[in-house]
Amino acid sequence: MDNYPALIVIAPLLAALLAGLAVWIKERLSYPIALMGLAVSTFSAFKVLMQVIDSGTIQYKMAGWTPPMGIEYRIDLLNAMVLLLVSSIAFLNLLASYKSVEIETNDRAGSFYTIYLLFVTGLLGVTATGDLFNLYVLIEITSLTSYAMVALGDRDRGPLASLNYVFIGVIGASFYLLGVGYLYLKTGSLNMLDVANILSGIHGSSTVLVAFILMMIGIWIKMALFPMHVWLPNAYTYSPVAFARIVAPLMTKVMVYVMIRLLITVFGFDYVFETLNLADAVVWLATIAVLAGGVMALSQKNLKKMLTYIIVCEIGYMVGGAWLGNQLGMTGAILHILNDALMTFALFLAVGNMVYKLKTVDLIDLKGLFGKMPWTMAGFVLAAFSIIGVPPTCGFFSKWYLILGAFEAGAYHFAGALIISSLICAVLFFKVFEICFFEPMPEEHGHVDSHSHVIIEEAPVSMLIVSGFVSLSLIVVGLYSGTIVNTIILPFLK
């Protein structure tokens, strides 16, 4: 069957609608429906990736119209990889979320799953599409669903965080749309490849330049590149755990994918790095983002918020890597999309387990956690090592490519920032470990001697299994990075 590319996106959409019906008929059904939708989607994404590796880019014409008349899905090695990443993380997270959703959404689990699936549909659609306007429509779906989810989170601060997110998110999306409008004026087309062909003849046009800047700023706002990151920490901190666990690893990474897609496929390397003279400035911006993210993370007292600033820092890695303008840097950026999604997911899974037991995760709440939740902490430590970049976890390898790329491009400031941010992350995480390991558990009944009273109170098994699985995958992906680079990334960049 050749419909797998469409199925990746349609399966979760269909499941979302069925779950939406189930809300009114039999709410308990919505969870299995959601699981099934995402399982089909993950399976299709896997099939598509295998097919792309074997036989090259797949083109899927929606409604059977030849592009540029109609919309097409164009799946090459890069988005096949991201599609599999998004769908499998969404599926695993759903597996782990059953209990926490029950607690956090009161009686509205069915609607939660519906919105969750729509969010995943949006991310997958953004990744799969080969059409600039279709991409905008799906960004709209992901944004709308995430606004709703953030508002559903923390009772007091969720709505305000969501409102900030709405304002900034809408500005970002409009910038992108405006850019598409400018491009349409000059090219008369919305299909990415078609636009790229026409653009190659009009590189000098000021309209194209403005379109490019507008689209980049729009996407940067959406991916929270410093200094356009202000919406992210609050939005991710105060959203429900089951949603934070998927939005934190995926949303920003998919936007990085969109940026790389625009750079490589739509505008082309020739335009971006030879006609324009922006690359140096952007690498500097990324350098500042990396350092600023790290420093701001240092000053946080809440674990969840600290991690959100680390995301801001990691975005700097990928933007900088992609704008270095050489193959090594781009390889590092693409590999880091995969690695960072997995690491952030593993971290947030561990945090989700802690929130499930502790309710709040301010750093002082974490005392004695190694004794109380050993398995969760094991996963947390692995993920933290990966963020710091300790070999053989996967974080090391992408950072290695990024640093090599920085040296090749002569961007020593960026290489320096990468190393400093690794040190900052090391300091951060060892601070957390210290609190969790050495500080005694808070005594509840006056005096209890802390040696004999370590009671293991772990999160539910389903959450632990997923968390363990993802944490181990960090090492596996790390060991196989060579294979991933050679079969997926290098053939794509050729």
Next chain:
Amino acid sequence: MRFLGFIIVCLTGALLLYGTGEFPDWGDPNSPASIHLSDHYIEKAVEETQVPNLVTAVLADYRGFDTMFETAVVFCAGLACFLLLRDFSQKKERFYRHTPTGVILHVKDSKKILKVGKEFEHMDKDWVPSDLIIKTVCRILIPFIQIYAMYVVAHGDFSPGGGFQGGVIFGSSLILLAISYDLKTLVRRVKEKVFGIFAALGVLIYVGIGVICMFMGGNFLDYSRLAPLVPGDPHHIRALGMLGVEIGVGIAVTAAMAIIYINIVSEGRHDEGL
């Protein structure tokens, strides 16, 4: 901070103006936008889709995949309103009116619920006797608005209109009912459950048609594959497919509008409206 904002706004404005420097002339027949794809749509759309309205042809067929997601956006907005605002908890104080005498009861005990029926009716806190003229006029108008809405949906292939517009008109007729009578009249006539189901069902019709095309061996939303399933002239199958999805859009938009309106005006309690 304010000054910084001002500078950013000015810079953005300057950037946008700079970009207009190489715009094609106003109404230029040779601009890329009017020669690249438009020619194909204008010359071939009627032949290929059998739909005389080119806008509908582009919207629901060539770019039907976008429109499907736009409908999903509307559904999502309705669902988000329900998810965030709906409040199932009973109100502490309630007002009832004893219909035969017109005596108003103010019940403060949240457990005491009077049976609403012939004797008692619910009443809003800021109750104003509904105006006979407004009520009568709206009662006469609403059915016509609804028939017109269905016409707009059904005639979208031939004239301006379509699912979104028809859905909005139908939805506004329901809102008119809620304003001219009161919110309870609307909620009593059409249950919340019905709106909820219809919102999902509308989008499901759209997606479902696409999936059926896939089962018939075509690509997603390729209406031409539906020909064996539908009696009649197979040339018109694309037009029929579009009509089908437009009906889905209409249903989804109507229900989503009603859900959004009811939840926002009553702060999710579904008791007192504007």
